[in-house]
Amino acid sequence: MAPIAAFGQVESPFKQGVREFSIAGSGASDESFDNTGFSTSFSLGQFFTDSLEGSIRQDFTYADVSGEDDFRGSTRLGVDYHFGTGRLVPFLGGTVGFLYGDNVDEQFIAGPEGGLKFFLNSTTFAFAQLEYQILFDDDDDDGRFVYGIGLGMTF
Numbered sequence: 001m002a003p004i005a006a007f008g009q010v011e012s013p014f015k016q017g018v019r020e021f022s023i024a025g026s027g028a029s030d031e032s033f034d035n036t037g038f039s040t041s042f043s044l045g046q047f048f049t050d051s052l053e054g055s056i057r058q059d060f061t062y063a064d065v066s067g068e069d070d071f072r073g074s075t076r077l078g079v080d081y082h083f084g085t086g087r088l089v090p091f092l093g094g095t096v097g098f099l100y101g102d103n104v105d106e107q108f109i110a111g112p113e114g115g116l117k118f119f120l121n122s123t124t125f126a127f128a129q130l131e132y133q134i135l136f137d138d139d140d141d142d143g144r145f146v147y148g149i150g151l152g153m154t155f
Contacts, residue, residue, distance in 0.1 A: 013122055013123060013154045014047055014050055014051065014053070014082055014085065014089070014154070015047065015050050016048065016049050016050055017046070017047060018046070018047045018154050018155075019044070019045065019046050019047075019154065019155050020043070020044070020045040020047075020053065020055070020152055020153070020154050020155075021042075021043070021044055021045075021152060021153055021155070022041075022042070022043045022045075022127060022150055022151065022152030022153075023040070023041065023042055023043075023150050023151060023152070024040065024041045024127075024129075024148035024149060024150025024151075025038065025039060025040040025041070025150070027039070034066070035063075035064065035065045035066065036063070036064050037061070037062065037063035037064070037065070038061075038062055039059070039060065039061040039062075040059070040060050041057065041058070041059045041060075041148055041150065042057065042058045043055050043056070043057045043058075043078075043152075044056055045078075045080075050085075051081055051082045051083070052079065052080075052081055052082075053080045053081075053082065053091075054077070054078070054079050055077070055078045055080070056075070056077055056078075057074075057075070057076045057077075057078055057095070058074075058075055059073060059074045059075075059076075059146070060072075060073050061073070061101075069102070070101075070102045070103055071101050071102050072099070072101030072102065072103075072104050073099075073100055073101050074098065074099045074100070074109065074133075075097050075098055076095040076096060076097025076098075076109070077096055077097060078093055078096075078113070079093050079094060079095075080092065080093030081093060082117075087119045088116060088117075088118050088119075089116070089117045089118075089119070089125075090114070090115070090116050090117075091115055091116075091117065092112070092113070092114045093112070093113055093114070094110065094111060094112050094113060095109075095110060095111065095113060095131060095133075096108070096109070096110040097109055097110070099133070105135075105137055106137075107135055107136050107137035108136040108137070109133040109134065109135055109136065110133070110134055110136070111131060111132040111133045111134045111143065112131070112132055113129060113130065113131035113132070114129070114130060115127055115129035115130060116128050117152070123153050123154050123155070124151065124152070124153050125151070125152050125153070125154075126149070126150070126151055126152075127148075127150055127152055128147075128148070128149050129148050129149075130145065130146075130147045131145070131146040131147070132144075132145055132146075133145075133146055
């Protein structure tokens with residue numbers, strides 16, 4: 001009985017006008033810290049209806065490999081539709097934006113995304129998200145997957 005109750009006791013606070021902030025990050029280094037990299041993502045959104053959210057997102061990636069610095073970023077606008085109001089809320093949507101930085105072709109990007117938000121209490125959630133970005137300036141049909149796990153809050 002406890003596992004069923006754990007998924008149904010907290011109702012998601014998504015209502016028209018509610019705002020949301022989320023953050024995700026990761027990092028890696030070799031044992032001597034000669035090669036290090038980290039990535040972080042921020043998102044700020046607002047609900048236009050009880051289910052439809054618009055957001056602006058900023059991603060940063062930094063790598064120091066063999067003394068060479070590499071910085072990349074992307075800025076995107078997104079729209080997501082949230083399904084349900086329980087503790088576990090799936091969402092689907094899309095983004096459009098711009099990719100820029102060192103050693104990368106600066107270009108427009110867009111694509112679909114989806115994920116899950118799991119509410120820890122009435123305002124705080126953990127999330128997992130997967131996005132596919134179509135790279136518009138590439139000569140071939142390649143894109144890239146962007147995925148993240150993080151925490152968010154509504155206010």
